[in-house]
Amino acid sequence: MSSPIRHIAANTFREAVRDRVLYNLIAFAVLMCGASILVGQISIGIERLVVINLGLTAVSLFGVVIAIFIGIGLVSKEIDKRTLYTVLSRPVRRWQFIVGKFVGLVGTLAVNTFFMAIGVFLALLYVSKSFQAADGWVLVALYFIVLQFLIMTALALFFSSFSSPLLSAVFAFSLFIIGSFAEDLRGFASMAQGVTRWLATGAAYLVPNFSSLNIISSVAHGQAVAAAFIVSETFYAITYSAMAMCGAVLIFERRNLK
Amino acid sequence: MAAIEILGLSKTYQVGFWRKRPKCALRPLNLNVEQGEIFGFLGPNGAGKTTTLKMLMGLVYPTAGTARILGSKLDDPRMKAQIGFLPEQPYFYDYLTATELLEYYAQLSGVEGAERTRRVRDVLVKVGLPDVAGVQLRKFSKGMLQRVGIAQAVLHDPRVLFFDEPMSGLDPVGRREVRDLMEELKHAGKTLFFSTHILSDAEALCDRVAIIHQGELRGVGAVADLTSSVEGRVEVVWQGSLVPAAVKSLITNCRESGESVRAVVSETSQDAVIDALRRERLHIISVTPLRTSLEEYFVQKLKPAEAAAGVRA
Numbered sequence: 001m002s003s004p005i006r007h008i009a010a011n012t013f014r015e016a017v018r019d020r021v022l023y024n025l026i027a028f029a030v031l032m033c034g035a036s037i038l039v040g041q042i043s044i045g046i047e048r049l050v051v052i053n054l055g056l057t058a059v060s061l062f063g064v065v066i067a068i069f070i071g072i073g074l075v076s077k078e079i080d081k082r083t084l085y086t087v088l089s090r091p092v093r094r095w096q097f098i099v100g101k102f103v104g105l106v107g108t109l110a111v112n113t114f115f116m117a118i119g120v121f122l123a124l125l126y127v128s129k130s131f132q133a134a135d136g137w138v139l140v141a142l143y144f145i146v147l148q149f150l151i152m153t154a155l156a157l158f159f160s161s162f163s164s165p166l167l168s169a170v171f172a173f174s175l176f177i178i179g180s181f182a183e184d185l186r187g188f189a190s191m192a193q194g195v196t197r198w199l200a201t202g203a204a205y206l207v208p209n210f211s212s213l214n215i216i217s218s219v220a221h222g223q224a225v226a227a228a229f230i231v232s233e234t235f236y237a238i239t240y241s242a243m244a245m246c247g248a249v250l251i252f253e254r255r256n257l258k
Numbered sequence: 259m260a261a262i263e264i265l266g267l268s269k270t271y272q273v274g275f276w277r278k279r280p281k282c283a284l285r286p287l288n289l290n291v292e293q294g295e296i297f298g299f300l301g302p303n304g305a306g307k308t309t310t311l312k313m314l315m316g317l318v319y320p321t322a323g324t325a326r327i328l329g330s331k332l333d334d335p336r337m338k339a340q341i342g343f344l345p346e347q348p349y350f351y352d353y354l355t356a357t358e359l360l361e362y363y364a365q366l367s368g369v370e371g372a373e374r375t376r377r378v379r380d381v382l383v384k385v386g387l388p389d390v391a392g393v394q395l396r397k398f399s400k401g402m403l404q405r406v407g408i409a410q411a412v413l414h415d416p417r418v419l420f421f422d423e424p425m426s427g428l429d430p431v432g433r434r435e436v437r438d439l440m441e442e443l444k445h446a447g448k449t450l451f452f453s454t455h456i457l458s459d460a461e462a463l464c465d466r467v468a469i470i471h472q473g474e475l476r477g478v479g480a481v482a483d484l485t486s487s488v489e490g491r492v493e494v495v496w497q498g499s500l501v502p503a504a505v506k507s508l509i510t511n512c513r514e515s516g517e518s519v520r521a522v523v524s525e526t527s528q529d530a531v532i533d534a535l536r537r538e539r540l541h542i543i544s545v546t547p548l549r550t551s552l553e554e555y556f557v558q559k560l561k562p563a564e565a566a567a568g569v570r571a
Binding site: 084085 | 271312315316317318319333335336338339341342343345348349350351353354358362363365366367368407410420
């Protein structure tokens with residue numbers, strides 16, 4: 001990784017840590033402890049299913065909220081506070097700044113997810129008393145969640161490169177919700193006729209397909225995930241993020257920093 | 259090779275929401291700053307000083323024209339490693355300590371390893387902040403932030419420095435310290451381009467100045483030249499409060515201040531006035547040719563547009 005990107009990423013990570021972003025882990029730990037004790041008492045035979053579903057959904061939601069709320073401020077905050085001026089007057093290209101910010105936030109989310117994953121596995125151990133072979137697929141589900149964060153962070157940066165933080169948050173959240181129903185949208189598109197079919201198909205393929213990246217339910221039921229599916233989803237997430245980042249860079253490169 | 263060459267740089271913004279209309283922030287500007295100079299960019303608020311600096315830093319793109327710093331284009335990273343920039347009223351990452359911030363900037367400027375640690379330590383001493391090196395910037399006063407701003411600008415030992423209103427927000431002692439630091443930088447062979455509307459600072463520091471108003475360059479020149487026109491008048495100061503009758507007819511302006519009288523006379527009647535004062539046995543304190551101050555030159559350069567605006571109105 002080129003040097004300015006590495007330093008900007010490290011500073012973004014440090015900013016997130018000092019802004020107490022990782023404090024969400026405390027809320028997550030409380031949630032997992034409470035859930036583990038509660039499901040042990042009210043769910044008979046499906047404790048694992050409930051803990052995996054609840055744990056992974058919480059990991060996903062906590063991360064998406066961080067990706068959006070921190071992501072939309074990564075650029076706009078630097079412009080508003082004029083901290084960007086002293087960075088871009090150095091041998092740092094605008095694209096390096098954007099990519100550094102992206103890497104820093106994705107790194108923060110990866111660390112956050114790592115600690116949450118430990119929480120999920122501890123809760124699983126508490127309710128099942130031992131690990132099972134199928135629990136390994138939980139790691140794949142966690143990997144897919146990180147892929148979702150990759151896309152969400154890139155989208156948050158993309159929107160924040162041309163709109164206000166509030167609008168960026170609205171756009172990013174809307175895309176997350178629509179993307180979570182992308183498979184349904186594609187199903188609807190295939191049933192529609194004429195112009196509606198074209199429009200629905202276009203929209204269905206334009207929004208990020210978060211529903212195919214959400215394998216929490218199948219993993220909770222102990223179902224295996226095909227290697228080819230993992231590869232294709234990885235390729236999809238990286239390509240989609242790269243396109244969103246290219247958009248963000250192209251817009252930011254042309255922007256006057258008033 | 260000039261340190262800074264500005265060739266027809268101009269900027270027009272589109273303002274308004276529905277019906278966009280052009281607003282000219284800077285008319286085509288041509289300017290050269292030689293290496294080793296302290297160059298003052300003077301103008302009232304909103305004159306276009308910050309816009310010019312932002313264009314030179316690559317933060318705002320010009321509508322037309324171009325500029326070169328140390329012979330390189332404005333987006334050349336090698337050139338950017340050789341310049342330092344202090345924005346107006348700087349604000350930094352307040353979650354970092356002064357040392358962490360300067361370490362970060364040094365990394366971005368390509369200063370690595372032990373050299374980086376040494377330079378950060380030295381520059382903190384230079385700007386008088388070694389005791390608060392480990393304190394988070396959110397606890398710093400405005401004046402301390404300005405010092406951090408100067409520290410980050412000079413940290414990587416750049417050849418050309420751009421300061422946007424470097425004295426703003428500083429108390430008299432702070433201003434004096436910044437002035438001393440700027441002189442020190444000049445003696446070290448650095449080129450300094452700074453914007454200000456505080457004329458006394460410019461007069462004390464600059465080799466040359468440019469005056470800009472309403473986005474238009476109104477005058478450029480060496481401070482010594484701009485302030486050297488004598489105007490054929492002399493100020494005579496003598497002790498006491500008496501103004502002899504023979505002198506009264508020769509003076510154009512006279513005021514009593516404390517234990518002395520100050521009178522402005524034309525150069526041609528200077529000898530007659532001195533003789534008259536001697537005859538009255540009055541003690542002459544000084545005889546000084548009157549020179550145009552930078553302030554007078556500045557006001558004079560702003561006037562034509564104001565007058566024209568008045569005519570239009």
